[in-house]
Amino acid sequence: MKATTEDTLGKSGTFQDKPAQFPTTQINGAPLKPITQVLLDRRATPHFKSNPVPQEYLEAILHFAGQAPSGFNLQPWRFVVVRDREARHRLQKAALNQSKVSEAPVVIIAFAVKDEWKMRMDAIFDEGVRRGANDAGIVEMQKASATKFLGSFPPAVWLNRHTMIALTTMMLVAEAYGLDTAPMEGFDADAVRREFSLPLESEVIALLAIGFGKGPDKAYGGRLVLNEFVSKEHYGGPWTGQ
Amino acid sequence: MKATTEDTLGKSGTFQDKPAQFPTTQINGAPLKPITQVLLDRRATPHFKSNPVPQEYLEAILHFAGQAPSGFNLQPWRFVVVRDREARHRLQKAALNQSKVSEAPVVIIAFAVKDEWKMRMDAIFDEGVRRGANDAGIVEMQKASATKFLGSFPPAVWLNRHTMIALTTMMLVAEAYGLDTAPMEGFDADAVRREFSLPLESEVIALLAIGFGKGPDKAYGGRLVLNEFVSKEHYGGPWTGQ
Numbered sequence: 200m201k202a203t204t205e206d207t208l209g210k211s212g213t214f215q216d217k218p219a220q221f222p223t224t225q226i227n228g229a230p231l232k233p234i235t236q237v238l239l240d241r242r243a244t245p246h247f248k249s250n251p252v253p254q255e256y257l258e259a260i261l262h263f264a265g266q267a268p269s270g271f272n273l274q275p276w277r278f279v280v281v282r283d284r285e286a287r288h289r290l291q292k293a294a295l296n297q298s299k300v301s302e303a304p305v306v307i308i309a310f311a312v313k314d315e316w317k318m319r320m321d322a323i324f325d326e327g328v329r330r331g332a333n334d335a336g337i338v339e340m341q342k343a344s345a346t347k348f349l350g351s352f353p354p355a356v357w358l359n360r361h362t363m364i365a366l367t368t369m370m371l372v373a374e375a376y377g378l379d380t381a382p383m384e385g386f387d388a389d390a391v392r393r394e395f396s397l398p399l400e401s402e403v404i405a406l407l408a409i410g411f412g413k414g415p416d417k418a419y420g421g422r423l424v425l426n427e428f429v430s431k432e433h434y435g436g437p438w439t440g441q
Numbered sequence: 442m443k444a445t446t447e448d449t450l451g452k453s454g455t456f457q458d459k460p461a462q463f464p465t466t467q468i469n470g471a472p473l474k475p476i477t478q479v480l481l482d483r484r485a486t487p488h489f490k491s492n493p494v495p496q497e498y499l500e501a502i503l504h505f506a507g508q509a510p511s512g513f514n515l516q517p518w519r520f521v522v523v524r525d526r527e528a529r530h531r532l533q534k535a536a537l538n539q540s541k542v543s544e545a546p547v548v549i550i551a552f553a554v555k556d557e558w559k560m561r562m563d564a565i566f567d568e569g570v571r572r573g574a575n576d577a578g579i580v581e582m583q584k585a586s587a588t589k590f591l592g593s594f595p596p597a598v599w600l601n602r603h604t605m606i607a608l609t610t611m612m613l614v615a616e617a618y619g620l621d622t623a624p625m626e627g628f629d630a631d632a633v634r635r636e637f638s639l640p641l642e643s644e645v646i647a648l649l650a651i652g653f654g655k656g657p658d659k660a661y662g663g664r665l666v667l668n669e670f671v672s673k674e675h676y677g678g679p680w681t682g683q
Binding site: 212213214215216217218221223231233234235237238239241243258259261262263265266267268270272274276277278279280281282283286323326327329330331332333348353355356359360361363364366367368371372375382384385395396397398401404405417418419420421422423424425427428429430431432433434435436438 | 454455456457458459460463465473475476477479480481483485500501503504505507508509510512514516518519520521522523524525528565568569571572573574575590595597598601602603605606608609610613614617624626627637638639640643646647659660661662663664665666667669670671672673674675676677678680
């Protein structure tokens, strides 16, 4: 992306439609994995082979991430795609020296820039009016309402909330295409900002390694039963399944 | 879920394996939608029919949400499933009076309880040791490391980050099963806590309505082109597709 400045926004070419072309099979030619199989197979991959992620797959993963929903359609997620070998080694150093960061052919830095939405809002709402998603008659009122709402949050909370929708989407699309992934939150945010020229006011949210797993996965650690995290009708109402 | 107390944890029945039984077709009998189609079709649904979500589908959606990855496998997401008609009307009042909240047959309140991970950690790490995911010899060191790491965050940031992985999973699984959804962040968190007996120290993160959409979707508002949210190798490095 370009460093965001007000005069690059709202020009032609800023917005696009839903993806029209994307791979419709796994990389090995097999049918896409159903999401149920994706969720059974997905593990935080400990090691990666060096095989690259085909360009058309990476593009599709990014395009689909961009289709995530967001409050007022403000799309606050930002990604730096790191593939250069030297850059992956620098990222590894900033990420607790985890070897998978330099092993994986693609590592995506997911971040968001505090208050950037204030610069984006006019262009996004105006595009909404052009497409019939916003009503020209009340769009100024909607902007005021959005500004008030967003001002009521600690910025980091709202940015994490939304960026993780796009990151999760990316992770699951990658897995459906037959790739392996590893989401990570162990890193020195200051070092990531410095090494990858992120704005000082950015919130570094997660890393996502994408590639082809090498060697065995870590053992599955189990999950809480539904009664431990789901209630019925009110907190503490036992989830009995009915 | 039961209100969490230390003596309910780590007992038999707290943990489970991956889901073994779940619906393998859409509700109407058609094959599951591939995730690419899910992401093209998914919209924030403005209105819902009253038709219920079949129990086995709702259970599967919740089970798959629970498979989401989390830091140290701590699984901080908590859900209240609201189906009772009167409860949905109370939730609507706490959620800017959005009519879809009482229209949808299921609305899930996604939240997390600050510092609850401190009570869960021993049971989760011990289960990890039983399953071979943690090494008994270093598990105390791992707990100390996790405690230090989690203490370095504003709790709301970490809880939003993780709960949104599970919420996004839930949304996409529901859509793959042929359901419609609407994620919402417009609500009065104090009112939601009060009306649904959530702990005072809980972070209310999002609502997710699930059901069958009624009437036309809102027009698609467009999305930023990749160059507006993706950089190559460093912030500002134009994403040229190569």
